[in-house]
Ligand code: GTP
């Protein structure tokens with residue numbers, strides 16, 4: 001079955017959105033197979049966002065994601081990678097439809113509440129980066 005890596009970013013945790021976000025995915029029918037809260041290290045954040053390392057906002061992105069606790073989890077279910085992204089909205093919250101997580105709870109591109117894997121290959125890479133095998137349910 002397909003899996004996706006999701007993280008409630010420090011702004012989402014600060015806004016008290018952990019429960020709301022988990023509720024949406026649980027009620028959709030996806031299974032939470034791993035879950036933890038942590039303040040990511042700079043090394044972890046740089047690896048997570050390595051595809052953006054040449055972008056002008058990379059330093060800002062890494063310092064933001066390491067600025068406080070993140071709730072990292074893995075969802076499992078049919079089509080979960082694409083479906084979780086549809087439920088998140090697009091990168092810019094002002095262009096995200098109402099009803100999506102970013103559309104409902106954010107304004108700024110740099111503080112957009114949540115991360116979701118953009119492909120099955122990214123999901124596999126990110127799950128291995130954030131979780132040990134023994135932290136994942138079978
Ligand atoms: P993630 O789920 O966090 O990976 O977001 P995404 O897949 O919708 O966007 P992308 O991977 O292209 O960019 C990663 C993150 O970089 C975004 O979520 C934004 O927070 C941030 N970002 C993207 N573009 C910009 C930008 O132009 N300026 C700033 N400050 N941040 C940006």
Ligand code: MG
Pocket residue numbers: 116118
């Ligand atoms: Mg991305």
